[in-house]
Amino acid sequence: MADPQTYSTASRKKSVAQEPVTSVLRGDELPIYTRELTADEEILAALGYKPEFKREFSLWTSFCVSFAVLGLLPSFASTLYYGMGYAGTPGMIWGWLIAMFFIQCVAMSMAELCSSMPTSGGLYYAAAVLAPPSGWGPLAAWITGWSNWLAQVTGAPSVDYAMSAMILAASSITHPEFVPENYQVFLLTTLIMLIHGCISSMPTKWIARFNSVGSTFNIIALFIVIIMIPASTNRKSQGLPKFTPAKEVWGNFYEGTDFPNGLALLMTFVSVIWTMSGYDAPFHLSEECSNANIASPRAIVLTSGIGGLFGWFLQIVVAYTVIDIEEVLDSDLGQPWASYLLQVMPQKTALAILSLTIIAAFSMGQGCMVAASRVTYAYARDDCFPGSWWIKRVNKHTQTPVNAVWFNVVIGILMTLLIFGGSLAAGALFSIAAVAAFVAFTLPIFIRVFFVGSRFRAGPWHLGKASLPIGVCACAFVALMVPILCLPSVTGSDLDAAGMNWTCLVYGGPMLGVLIWWAVDARKWFKGPKVNIEHQMLGREDNVVEGKEDGNDSGDSSSGSITKRDAQHLENDKGGALA
Template sequence: MDATSAHHRRSVNEEPVTSVLAGDVPIDPGASADEEVLEALGYKAEFKREFSLWTSFCVSFAVLGLLPSFATTLYYGMGYAGTGGMVWGWIVAMVFIQCVAMSMAELCSSMPTSGGLYYAAAVLAPPGWGPLAAWLTGWSNWCTQITAAPSVNYGTASMILAAVSINKPDYSPQNYQVFLLTVLIMIFHAFISSMPTRWIARFNSVGTTLNIICLVVVLITIPAACNRQHPKFTPASKVWGTIENETSYPDGIAVLMSFISVIWTMSGYDAPFHLSEECSNANVASPRAIVMTSGIGGLMGWFLQIVVAYTVVDIDAAISSDLGQPFAAYLQQVLPQKTATALLALTIICGFSMGQGCMVAASRVTFAYARDGCFPFSRFWSKVNKLTQTPVNAVWFNTSIGICMLFLIFGGSVAIGALFSVGAIAAFVAFTIPIFIKVFFVGTRFRKGPWNLGRFSQPIGACACAFVSLMVPILCLPEYTGSANSPSLMNWTCLVYGAPMLIISIWWVVDAHKWFHGPKVNIHHQMHGGDVLQGIEKYPAPEASSDGSAPSKPERFGEAKDPQLE
C-alpha cells in the first residue's frame, strides 16, 4: 500500500461508532458509508442492506405484536390486579420501558451490529471484564430470542382452537392438539424466515400493516359492538380506582406483578438492533426504529388496555374459562358470537405475523453469536446460504430448539407459562447489562453515535437500570404464598431461566473463559502487529506500518483503555 492510498484511507477512530478495534485501524476507502461503519466494527458485510427505517420498524412492530401479545398475556395483566392495575400499571411501566428503549437505541447508533447488546457489553465493560459481560449478555438475550417464537405461536394456536370452541361448544382443545398446531406454525415460520432478505422485508411490511389495521379495528369495534347491559361500560371510578388483587401480596406488589404483561408485550423493540447489518443508514435508521416501536407500541397498547378495562364483564370467568384463552373468553362476554369470532380471527392473523417476526430476529441473533463461536458447531450455524443470502441454518437450529420447548405444553398452563416469564426477565437482563456498564463505568467517556440522548443519557440510563433491578425479583414471585401455593401454581421462572444461566456461568468458570474472549472480527485488517486483539482472530502481521516505520504491538482488548471511549 503506497503513501497516497494510505493518506486517503479512513480509520476506525474517524467513524461514528464504538468498536472492539483499538488504535488507528484503516478502513477500505472504496466501501459505502454503511460498509465503512460495519468494517470499523470489525465485520465484513455478509447481508444485503434491503431493510430501511420503515421495514426495520415493521419487523420490530411485528415482533411486538400488540394485539396478539395482549391477548396472550391477558391472564397476567388483568388477573393479578384487575382493571385498575391494567390502566395505571401500563402507564407506569411504559415510562420506564421507554427509558430502556432509548438507552438501547443510543447503544445501537454507536454499535450497529447483529450481535447488538452482546457486542456493546464486550466493548464497554471495564478492562478484563469484557468477555464475561458479553458471555452473560449474549446468553440471556439468546434465552429471550429462543423462547419468543414458541410462546407466541403457542398463544396463536390456543386462539385458533378457542375460535373453534366458540363455534362448537362441545369441542374442548386437548394438549396434543395445541402442541401439533403450534409445531406446524413453527415450521411455516421457519420456511418464511429462510427466504431472501427482500422477501422477508416485504412479508413483514404486510404483516405490520395488518397488525396496525387489525388493532385499530379491534379498538373501534369492541366499544361500538359491546352488548353489555346496565351499564354498557364499567364506571370510570371502578376502572381507574379499583385494584382487584387476586394474589397473596399487597396491592402495590400485585400491580408490579401485572407488569409482566407490559414487559413481555414490549420486549420486541430490540429487533432493529439485530437487523442493523441488513439496514441502510443503520446507525440512524435502526435506533429510530427502536424508539418508534416502543413509543407507538406503548401508546396503542394503553388504548387497548382502556378499552378492555371499560368493557370486561367478569374477570374471573374470563381467566378460568374452559376455552383455555382469556382473551377469547373476554370477547365472548362482551360481543355477539360472530363479531367475537371475527375479532379473534384478526388477532390470530396478527399472531402469525408476530411469530414470524420473532423467528427472523432470533435467527439473526443466533447467527451473530455463532459467528463468534458461542455454540457447539458454531461454524455450521453461522453459515449464510448462498442462494438466499440469509442464515438458514440458524433459522432451523432455533426452530428445532423451540419445538423441544413446546413439550412444556403437556406440563400444564403454568409450565408453558414459564416461557413468557423467562422471555420477560431474560430480555430485561440482557437489555440492561450494557446500559448499566455505560452509565456506571464508562460515563461521559461513551462515544455517542449520530442518534443520542445528549445530556439526558446518564439519567435516562440510570432510571432504566433502577426499574430493571426492581422488576427482576418481582417477575419471579408466585401468585400465591403459603398453603395456597402448590407445585402446579408455582412460578417456575427461577428454575427455567436460572438453571440455564447457572449452567452457562459454570461453563464459563470451568472452560469457556479459556477460549471465549468476546466478539471476533471476520475481516482482514492491516493491523500494526501480529497478535491483533484479545478475542479477535489473529491475522498475519504486515512487515511494517504504512509509513515505513517498524510495527508496534497493539493494545489487547479488555486490558487497556479503549480510545474509542474517550
C-alpha cells in the same frame, strides 16, 4: 459474501476514530479496501465485520419487523391473564402507564447504543466493548449474549403457542363439544413454527415485504379492534351500562394474588414487559438496514413509543368493558382473550375479532423468528454455540442465515414440550422471555452508565445530557422488576408445585449452566466479539494482523490470527476505542 480480494493491507485511509462508532478495534487502525465503500460499509468495517447481507431494510421496514415482533394485539391477547389476573382493571391501566415510562427509558438508552454500534450482535457487542478493564468484556458479552438468546429463542414458541390456543378456542366456540388436548396444541404449534421457519429462510427482500404486509395488517387490526369493542359491546342487553364507571375501573382492585395491591400492580408489569420486548429487533437487523446508525435507533424508539401508546388504548377499552374478571380467567375455553370477547359481544363479532388476532399473531411469530435468527447468527459468528461452524453459514442463494433459522426452530419445538406440563409450565415461555430480555437489554446500559460515563462515544443519534439520567431510570426499573417477575401468585400454605412461579428455574437453570461453562472452560477461549476482517481486536506491537478468508461459498469466515503477546494489550487498546 464479499470478495476476499476486497480486503487489502497495502494502504490506510481512515482510522476507527474517524467513524461515529464505538468499536472493539484500536482507534488508530481500520481495514482498507481496494474498492470504494458505502457509508454503511465503512461503519460496519470500523466495528470489525465484513458486509455479508444486502441492505434491503429501511427505517420503515425495520420498524415493521419490530412492530410485528411487538404484535400489540396478539401480545395483549396472549398475556391478558397476567395483566388482568393479578390486580384487575387498575393493574391493566395503571400498570401499563407506569411500566411504559420506564420501558421507554430502556428503549431510548438501547437506541443510543445502537447508533454507536449498529451490528447484528447488538447488545452483546455493546457489553463487550463497554465493559471495564481486566478481562470483564468477554464475561459481560457471554452473560448478555446468552440471556438475549434465551429471550429471542423463546419468542416465536410463546407466540405460536398462544396462537394455537386461540385457534383451538375458536374451534371450541363453534363446536362446544370440542375440548382441546395438550397434544393438539403441541402439534399445531409445531406446524406453525415450521411454516415460520420456511418464510424466514427466504431472501431478505422477500422477508422485508412479508413483514411490511404483516405489520400493516397488525396496525389496521389494532385500530379495528379498539373501535369495534366499544361499538359492538352488548353490555346494555345484559342489563349493564355500556361502560363500567371510571371509579371502579381505575380503583377497584381484583384480589388475584395474596400480595398487597401495590405489589400486585407491579406483578402486572410482566404483560407489559413481554408485550414490549420486541423493540430491540432493529438493533439485530442493523447490518441489513441502510443508514443503519440513524434509521435503526429511530425504529427502536418509534416501536416502543407508538406501541406503548396504542397498547394503553387497548388496555383502556378492555378495562371499561369487561364484566366478570373471574369468569374470563377461569373459562373452559382456556384462553382469556376469547372468553372476554364472548362475554362482552355477540358470538359472530367475537369470532371476527379473534380471527384478526390470530392472523396478527401469525405475523408476530414470523417477526420473532426473523429477529431470533439474526441474533443466533451473530453469536454463532463468534463461536458461542457448539456447532457454530454450521449455524453461522450464510446461504449462498438467499444470502440469509438459513441454518440459524432452523437451529432456532428445533430448539423452539423442544421448548414447547412444556405444554404437556400444564398451563403454568407453558407460561414459563412468557416469563423467561420477559426476564431474559430485560437482563440482556439493561446490562450494557448499566455498564455504559456506571462504568463508561462521559467516555462513551455516541453515534449520530444520541440523548445528549439526558443520556445518563435516562440510563439510571432504566437500570433502576430492571433491578426492581427482575425479582418481582419471579414471585408466585400465592403464599404460605397455599403455595404448592401447581401454583409456583417457575421463572427462577426455567431462566436461572440455563443461565447457571452457562456460568459454570464459563468458569470451567469458556473463559479460556471466548474473548468476546470475533471480528472477521483484518483487525486489531487484541492489540499488537509490530505488524498488521491480517484477516484470512476460508474460501467457503456459504459465507463462513474465520477471524485473523493473534500473536501470543497480543493479550496483554487488550484492555489498553479497548480503552482507546471509547474515548
